[in-house]
Amino acid sequence: MIAEIGLALLWIAAALACLSLVAGTLFLRGGQKDLAALVRPASIAQGVLTATAFGLLIALFVRSDMSVELVARNSNSLKPMIFKVAGTWGNHEGSMLLWLTILSLSGALIALFEKRLREDTLIATLSAQAALSLGFFAFLIFSSNPFNRLPVAPPDGQGLNPLLQDIGLAFHPPTLYVGYVGLSVAFSFAVGALITREIGPAFARAMRPWVLFSWIFLTIGITAGSYWAYYELGWGGWWFWDPVENVSLIPWLAGAALLHSVAVTATRNALRAWTVMLAVIGFSMSMVGTFIVRSGLLTSVHSFAVDPERGTFLLVLMAIYIGGALTLFALRAGSVAEGKKFALLSREGALVINNLLLTTILALVLLGTLYPIVAEAMGEKISVGPPYYNRVAGPLALVLCLVMVAGPLLSWRKDDGKKMWSRLPPAILAGAAVLFALILFGGKVGILPLLGMTVAGVVAVASLAPLWGRNLRRTPLPTWGMVIAHFGVAVCLAGMGAESAFIKERLVAAAPGDVIKVGDFAVKFMGVKPVVGPNFTSIEGTLVATTSAGSSFTMRPEARTFPGLMGTAPTETNEAALLTRPGGQLYAVLGQPVTSDDGTADRYQIRLWWKPLVWWIWLGGGLIALGAALSLLGRAQLLGIWRSRRRRKSEERFAP
Amino acid sequence: MKAKHQRLVLALFAVAGIAGAGVLGASALRDEAAYFRTPVEIKGGKAVVGEPMRLGGMVALGSIARQSDGLTIRFVATDGKASVPVEYKGIVPDLFGEESGMVADGRMRADGTFVADRILAKHDERYMPPQMGDMPKNMKAPTAT
Numbered sequence: 001m002i003a004e005i006g007l008a009l010l011w012i013a014a015a016l017a018c019l020s021l022v023a024g025t026l027f028l029r030g031g032q033k034d035l036a037a038l039v040r041p042a043s044i045a046q047g048v049l050t051a052t053a054f055g056l057l058i059a060l061f062v063r064s065d066m067s068v069e070l071v072a073r074n075s076n077s078l079k080p081m082i083f084k085v086a087g088t089w090g091n092h093e094g095s096m097l098l099w100l101t102i103l104s105l106s107g108a109l110i111a112l113f114e115k116r117l118r119e120d121t122l123i124a125t126l127s128a129q130a131a132l133s134l135g136f137f138a139f140l141i142f143s144s145n146p147f148n149r150l151p152v153a154p155p156d157g158q159g160l161n162p163l164l165q166d167i168g169l170a171f172h173p174p175t176l177y178v179g180y181v182g183l184s185v186a187f188s189f190a191v192g193a194l195i196t197r198e199i200g201p202a203f204a205r206a207m208r209p210w211v212l213f214s215w216i217f218l219t220i221g222i223t224a225g226s227y228w229a230y231y232e233l234g235w236g237g238w239w240f241w242d243p244v245e246n247v248s249l250i251p252w253l254a255g256a257a258l259l260h261s262v263a264v265t266a267t268r269n270a271l272r273a274w275t276v277m278l279a280v281i282g283f284s285m286s287m288v289g290t291f292i293v294r295s296g297l298l299t300s301v302h303s304f305a306v307d308p309e310r311g312t313f314l315l316v317l318m319a320i321y322i323g324g325a326l327t328l329f330a331l332r333a334g335s336v337a338e339g340k341k342f343a344l345l346s347r348e349g350a351l352v353i354n355n356l357l358l359t360t361i362l363a364l365v366l367l368g369t370l371y372p373i374v375a376e377a378m379g380e381k382i383s384v385g386p387p388y389y390n391r392v393a394g395p396l397a398l399v400l401c402l403v404m405v406a407g408p409l410l411s412w413r414k415d416d417g418k419k420m421w422s423r424l425p426p427a428i429l430a431g432a433a434v435l436f437a438l439i440l441f442g443g444k445v446g447i448l449p450l451l452g453m454t455v456a457g458v459v460a461v462a463s464l465a466p467l468w469g470r471n472l473r474r475t476p477l478p479t480w481g482m483v484i485a486h487f488g489v490a491v492c493l494a495g496m497g498a499e500s501a502f503i504k505e506r507l508v509a510a511a512p513g514d515v516i517k518v519g520d521f522a523v524k525f526m527g528v529k530p531v532v533g534p535n536f537t538s539i540e541g542t543l544v545a546t547t548s549a550g551s552s553f554t555m556r557p558e559a560r561t562f563p564g565l566m567g568t569a570p571t572e573t574n575e576a577a578l579l580t581r582p583g584g585q586l587y588a589v590l591g592q593p594v595t596s597d598d599g600t601a602d603r604y605q606i607r608l609w610w611k612p613l614v615w616w617i618w619l620g621g622g623l624i625a626l627g628a629a630l631s632l633l634g635r636a637q638l639l640g641i642w643r644s645r646r647r648r649k650s651e652e653r654f655a656p
Numbered sequence: 657m658k659a660k661h662q663r664l665v666l667a668l669f670a671v672a673g674i675a676g677a678g679v680l681g682a683s684a685l686r687d688e689a690a691y692f693r694t695p696v697e698i699k700g701g702k703a704v705v706g707e708p709m710r711l712g713g714m715v716a717l718g719s720i721a722r723q724s725d726g727l728t729i730r731f732v733a734t735d736g737k738a739s740v741p742v743e744y745k746g747i748v749p750d751l752f753g754e755e756s757g758m759v760a761d762g763r764m765r766a767d768g769t770f771v772a773d774r775i776l777a778k779h780d781e782r783y784m785p786p787q788m789g790d791m792p793k794n795m796k797a798p799t800a801t
Contacts, residue, residue, distance in 0.1 A: 234747070235774075341662055356669060360677040367681045371689070381692030383710045385761070388688035392680055507746060509726025571751065591747035594726030603726055607747050 003147040003517050004057040005069050010147075013049040014137035015103065017130040018043045024127030028120065028195060040111040043126050046133070047108025048326075054088075054101040057146055061088045067153035070094060070146050076157045079533055086170030090295060092310075093146035093645065095173055100140055102181040103133045106210075110185060115501040116206045118198055125192030132184055135317040143313050172228060174249055176221030180286040182214020183251060187283035191325055194332045199272045204265035205635075211262055216625050222248050223621030234574035236609045238499070238617055241389040246369045246586055247289030250362055254282040257358040259628075260351050267375040270339035270348055274355070280329060284322045285362070291318055292369070297607040328648025333418045343414040350407030357400040360443065364392040394448045401455045401493065405462040405485055425467040431458035438501075445501045453498035460490035477634030487625025495598045498584075498613035506608045509594040519610030521545045521586055523555075528590070528604060536562045539574070541590040541604060545579055553579050557590040557606075563636070665726070671792065690761070699738040705764045711740065711772070712759045721756055733758065744772040 020042040027036040060068050061084050064077040073086055074091040089095045107129040114122055140146070189207040193199045225248065230238045239245060265275045301366040342348040368384045377380045405427060411422040434457035438450055463486035466479060504519045512527040526542040536599045538560040546552040555577035562571045579586040591605025692710045694704055703709060713733035720731040726746045731754075742760060752758055752775060760772035 115706075149689075235749075252667065332687070352669070356673045360673050363677050364681045364684075368685070371685060372692075381694075382689045383692050384685065385710075386691045388684050391684045391688060507727055574747075589747055592722075594722065596724070596726070605727060607745050 001540075002056050002060055002065070003149060006053045006060075007141075007145065009049045009053040009056070010137065010141055014134065014141065015105075016046040017134045017137060020046070020130035021134060023126050024123050024130065026124055028127070031653045036119070039123050039126050039130075041109040043107045043130065046130070046400065047104040047106075047111075049109040050097075050101045050104035050133075055297045057062055057094060057097060058085055058088045061085060061094075061446065062146075064157065066157055067150055069148045069150045072150060072154050072157045073465065074157065074537075078156075080164060080534055081625060082167065082170060089173050093140070093144045095177070096140050096144050096294075097138070097146050098174060099177055099181060100133060100136045102177055103129070103136060103184055106135065106181060106185045107188075107394050112189075114206060116202055117192075118196065118202070121192050121196045121198045121203065123192075125188045126193040128188035128195075129184065130394060131322060132188065135320065137308075139313050139317060143310050165592060168253070169599075171219060172224050175217050175224060178214075179214045179218030179221050179255075180251060180290065182210060182217060182356040183255060183279075183283040185214070186208040186279040187325065190279035191328060192330050194276060198330065198606055199276060201266050208259070208262050208266055209635050210634065211255060211259045211282075211633055212628050215252070215259055216628045216632065218248065218252045218255055219621060219625040219628065222252055223618050223625070226621070227618050231576050231578055231587075231615075234576045236576075236587050236589075236607075236611070238496075238614065241368075241386045243369050244293050246365050246389075247285075247292050249312075250366055250369070251282060251285045251289060251357050253362040253365070254285050257355045257362070258282050260358075261355050262352050264348050265339075266342050267292070268342065270342060271352070271355075272339050273333050273336045274335070276328060277358065278355070278359075280322075280325045281359075283309070284318075284325070285366075287314075287318045287321065288597075289618050291315060292373075315642075321430065340413075342412070345410065345417055346415050347407060347412045350403055351625075353403050354407060357396055361393050361396050361400070364391065368392070389446065398451055398455050401459050401489065403574050404489065405459055408466045408482060408486070409462075422466060427458045427465065429461035431455065431462040433457065449497040449501035452493050453501070456490045456494035456497060460487060460495065463490060464486040477633045481627040481629070481631030481634065483627070484630060486621045487626045488623025488625075488627060490620070491616050491623055495613045495616025495618075495620060499611050499617070502612045504610040508606055508608075509603045511603045511604050516606065516608055518608045519586070519612075520546075520548050520583075521608075521610065523588070523608060525606060527602070530556065536560045539590065541588075541606070543577070543588055543606070545586055547581075555579055555586070555588050557588045559590050559592075580615060584610060585614050586610055593600075625638050694732055694735045694736050695740040696738040696771075698740050703764045705766050708761070708763055710759060710761050711742070711770050712757070713740070714757055715752070715754050717754050733760070740770050741768070742770045742772055744775055746775075748775055 014089050020039050023035040023038040026032055027039070039090070053273045057070075060071055061075050062081070064071065064084065066072045066077075070091060074094075075087045079087065087094075089098045107126060110122070110129065111126055114125075117125070131353045144254045149184060186207050189203065189210070195201045206387060206597050222245075225245070226238050229240065229245075230236065258275065261271050261275045261278055263611055293312070294310070294314065368388050370383055372382050404560045405424070406420055409423055410417075411419070431454050435450070436453045438445055438453060442450075463483055466483055468476060470479075504516045506516055507517055508514070509524040512525055514525050516523045516525070523543050526544060528539050528541045531538045531540045537556045540558045543555040543557070545555055557577040560574040560575055562573070574589055576589075577588045579588075587609040589607040591607060594603040594605060595600050596603060668681045673679070676691075690710050691702075692712060695713050697703070711733060713719050713735050715740060716732040716734045720729060722729050728743065729748065730741060730779075732739045733742050742762075744760065744762075759776040760770065761774045761776065762770055762772035765771050
C-alpha cells in the first residue's frame with residue numbers, strides 16, 4: 001500500500017503544481033484576484049505532499065520492502081539502518097524525488113514567509129517555481145518512477161555500492177541538493193521580477209537570503225564531498241577536477257558571483273540586469289550539472305544507470321527552462337531601468353571585477369567539462385585534466401583574491417582610496433614575510449603554490465581590516481560574516497598551497513617490523529590481522545607512527561571486502577587511516593599482499609603521505625560556510641523577527 | 657561619467673573578459689588536453705611516444721603480473737581487437753581486476769609499453785571505458801597471449 005499511496009501523492013502534487021501555474025498565469029494576464037488566492041495554498045500543499053511521498057519512500061527502504069523494484073535493486077535487509085535510510089537517495093529515482101521534494105518545499109517556504117515582495121511578483125515567482133516542478137514531476141512519474149513494484153518480490157536486495165556506505169556520504173547528496181535546488185528560488189524570483197518588471201532593491205532583498213542559504217549548502221556539500229574523496233578513495237587527493245566535482249563547483253561559482261552582485265542591487269540599486277542574468281545562470285548551471293551527472297554522459301559513481309531516454313528527457317526540460325528564461329530576459333532586458341551610477345574605484349567597482357573574474361572562471365571550468373563531451377560527439381576522445389584547470393583557474397583565482405583584499409575596504413559609490421591604502425600595509429607585510437620565508441626556507445616550490453601561500457598571507461590579514469576601529473560588539477552580523485568568509489578563503493588557500501608544495505610520499509612493500517620514514521615520522525609496520533565488520537570482512541594493518549619529538553600514535557588502515565549480494569561481484573575498498581596533527585595529516589593506505597620470489601607472503605604494499613596543513617582546506621571551507629551563515633542570520637532578519645515578537649509580547653502584557 | 661557611458665564601459669569590460677577567457681581557455685586546451693586512446697588506436701600508430709595520454713581498455717584475463725619489488729605490476733590492456741602492455745608502480749584502485757575496465761593516465765615508452773602514472777578507479781562494477789560500450793555486454797575479455 002505504501003508505494004501506491006506515494007505514487008498517488010506525487011500525482012496530486014503534480015496536479016497542484018499545474019493548478020498554481022494556470023491560476024498564476026490567468027491572474028497575471030487578466031488580473032483575476034480570486035484566482036491569485038489559490039496560488040499560495042496550492043504551493044504549500046504541493047510541498048507538504050511531495051515531502052510526504054519522499055517520507056514514504058524512506059519508510060519502504062527502512063522496512064526493506066523488496067517488492068518495490070528500487071528497494072530490491074539498491075538495498076539489502078542486512079545493511080545497517082543508517083545506510084538503509086541513506087540508500088533512499090543513493091540511486092537515480094530516489095535522488096530525483098529528493099530533488100523534487102526540495103524544489104516543492106522551497107516553493108512552499110516562499111509562499112509561507114515571503115512578505116516583502118509585491119503581490120503580483122510573488123504570484124509570478126510561485127508560478128515559475130510551479131512550472132519548474134511540473135517538468136520534474138513529469139520526469140519522475142513517466143521515466144523514473146521510484147514506487148514501481150516488481151511482479152515477484154526477490155528474497156533480498158542487491159545492496160548499496162559499498163563506496164557509498166559511508167556516514168559522510170549519506171549526507172553529501174542532500175546537502176548538495178539543497179544548494180542546487182535553492183538556486184531554483186533565485187531563478188524563480190528572477191523570472192517573476194522580469195514578468196512584472198519589478199527589478200530593484202526590494203526584489204534583491206527578497207532574493208538575497210535564498211542565494212545565501214543555497215550557497216551555504218553548496219559550500220558545505222563541496223567541502224564534505226572533497227573530504228570524502230580524500231579519505232574514502234585512498235588516493236590522497238582533495239580535488240581531482242573530475243566532471244562531477246566541476247558541476248558542483250560551477251553553480252557554486254555562479255552563487256558566489258550572484259550573492260555579491262545581489263548585494264550591489266539591494267544596497268545601491270545598480271547592476272540590476274546583471275543580477276537577474278546571474279540568477280538565471282545559477283540554476284541553469286545546477287540543471288546542467290544534474291543533466292551531465294545523471295544522464296549517463298559521464299560514467300562514474302554518480303551516474304546510477306545509463307538510460308538514453310532519461311537523458312533526452314532531462315535535456316528537453318533543461319532546454320525549455322533555460323531557453324524560456326533567457327528569452328524572457330532578452331525581451332525585458334531593454335526595459336530594465338538604468339541602475340545607479342558609481343565610480344570605478346568603489347565597492348561596486350570591485351564587486352564588478354569580482355563578478356567578471358568569477359564568471360570567467362565559471363566559463364573556463366564549464367568549457368573544460370563540456371569540451372570532451374563535444375569532442376566525443378565529433379568522433380575524437382579527449383580528456384581534460386588537472387593541468388588545464390590549474391593553468392586557467394589558478395591565476396584567475398589569485399587575482400580574484402587580490403580584488404577581495406581591496407573590495408571590502410572601499411566605500412560605496414565613490415572612493416578616493418585613502419582608507420584602503422592606510423589599512424593595507426600590514427597585509428602587504430604579511431604577504432612579503434610569507435614570500436621571503438618560503439624562498440629562504442621552503443626549498444624548491446612551484447610558482448602557483450608559492451603565489452598561493454603569499455596571497456593567503458595577504459588575504460588573511462586584509463580580511464580582518466574591515467573590523468579595525470569598529471566596536472566589535474556593535475559590528476553588524478553580515479560584516480562579521482564577510483570577514484569570516486574571506487578569512488576562510490585565506491585559510492583554504494594556505495592549505496592548498498602548503499599541501500601542494502610540501503607533500504611527502506612513500507610507497508613500499510613492507511614486512512612486519514620494517515620502519516618507513518616519511519616527513520617528520522618514523523612509521524613502523526607491526527603486521528596485519530583479519531577483522532569482521534557488520535557487512536564486510538577486512539584485513540587491518542597496524543602502523544605505529546613516531547615523531548622526532550618522541551610521541552607515537554597507532555594507525556589502522558584497512559582493506560575491506562564486501563561480499564557480492566544476490567549474484568553481484570564482491571567489492572573491495574581501501575579504508576585509509578588518518579593521523580591529524582597540528583601541522584598536517586599523515587595518511588596511510590594498506591595495499592595488496594606481496595609474494596616474494598622465495599614464496600613467502602608476509603609483505604604488504606603500504607603507501608604513506610605526509611600532507612602539511614591539508615586540513616586547513618576543509619577548515620577554510622567550513623569558515624566560508626560559517627561566514628555565509630552569519631550573513632544570512634543578519635540578512636534574513638531572523639533576529640529582527642525575534643526581537644519584534646518579543647517587543648510585541650511585552651506590549652501585549654501591558655495592554656489592558 | 658554619464659549613466660549611458662557607464663553601461664558601455666561595463667559592457668566593454670565584459671566583452672574583454674569573455675575574449676580573454678576564450679583565448680586563455682583555447683590555448684590551455686590546446687596544450688593540456690590529453691587524447692583518450694584505446695589499444696587498437698595505439699597499434700594503429702596514433703600514439704606519439706612520450707606524449708601524455710589516457711588509455712582505456714579491459715584488463716586481459718591472466719595478464720596481471722606482480723614484479724619482485726612488490727610494488728610494480730604489469731598487465732595487458734585490451735579492447736578485443738588489439739592489446740597493449742601496461743606498467744604501473746603503486747597501489748591499484750579498489751575495483752581494479754582482470755576482466756574489468758580500467759583507465760590509465762600516462763605515456764607510451766619507446767619499447768611499446770604504456771607507463772601509467774595513475775590508474776583511475778571508475779567506481780562502478782558495471783563501468784566500461786568509452787568506445788568499448790559497443791562490445792557485447794557478456795563478452796569475456798580475450799585472454800593474454
